[in-house]
Amino acid sequence: MRDLTLKSSEMSLTELISIDSYGWIERFTNGTKAAQVNQIIESYQPKDIVTSIVVLYEVYKKVKKIRGEEQALLAVAALSQTTIVPIDQTISLEAADYSLEYGLHFSDALVYATARHWKANLYTSDEDLRALKAVCFV
Numbered sequence: 001m002r003d004l005t006l007k008s009s010e011m012s013l014t015e016l017i018s019i020d021s022y023g024w025i026e027r028f029t030n031g032t033k034a035a036q037v038n039q040i041i042e043s044y045q046p047k048d049i050v051t052s053i054v055v056l057y058e059v060y061k062k063v064k065k066i067r068g069e070e071q072a073l074l075a076v077a078a079l080s081q082t083t084i085v086p087i088d089q090t091i092s093l094e095a096a097d098y099s100l101e102y103g104l105h106f107s108d109a110l111v112y113a114t115a116r117h118w119k120a121n122l123y124t125s126d127e128d129l130r131a132l133k134a135v136c137f138v
Contacts, residue, residue, distance in 0.1 A: 016083075016120035018050045020111050021058035023123055023138060028063045028075040033125060036138050040123055046081040052114035053086050054107050055079070085114050104128060 023037040041049065056079055064072035085091070087110060095113035098104055104112060108128055115122035116134065123136045130137045 014045070014048050016048050016050050016118055017044055018052070018111070018115035018118070018120040018122045019055070020122060020124040020126060020129070021055045021062070021107075022125045024055060024059045024075070024079065025062050026125075028059065028071065028078075029066050033138055037123070040138070047083060049082040050115060050118045050120045051079055051082040051084050052111045053084060054110045054114075056084060058107065083118075085118065087114075091117055102128075102132060 017040070019037065019041060023033070023040070025031065026033045026037045027041065056076060059075050059079060060072045063075045087095075091110065091113050094117060095104075095106075095109040098112050098116075099106070099109040102109075105128070108126060112122060112129060112132060112135075119134075121134050121136050122129065122132075123138055124130075125138045129135050
């Protein structure tokens with residue numbers, strides 16, 4: 001996992017993106033939208049992909065259920081190449097505000113808050129997030 005105590009001079013000057021759990025699960029289970037998601041992911045450097053720790057949890061759980069522990073651990077290894085963002089007080093409060101404003105569930109609010117906090121476009125196929133600012137629907 002990437003150290004998030006980077007100085008601003010070390011941060012990438014390129015656009016940041018975030019992929020929600022659905023997208024990563026599609027990638028690792030070869031789902032119906034895997035080709036679209038793969039194209040998006042492969043057009044960015046891993047360091048320019050912001051990943052909420054919530055996504056890591058959800059991807060590991062779902063991939064393990066569908067493909068087994070070995071594949072789930074490989075998925076975690078791939079996600080660990082991206083910028084993993086823990087839940088801190090700021091993101092928690094921002095997520096609570098988004099939840100209240102948009103009626104988002106806990107995990108959706110945390111993933112969205114993480115992307116917005118990092119000024120990253122969020123790629124998702126989640127209908128609950130579709131109409132929100134900086135969301136790219138796949």
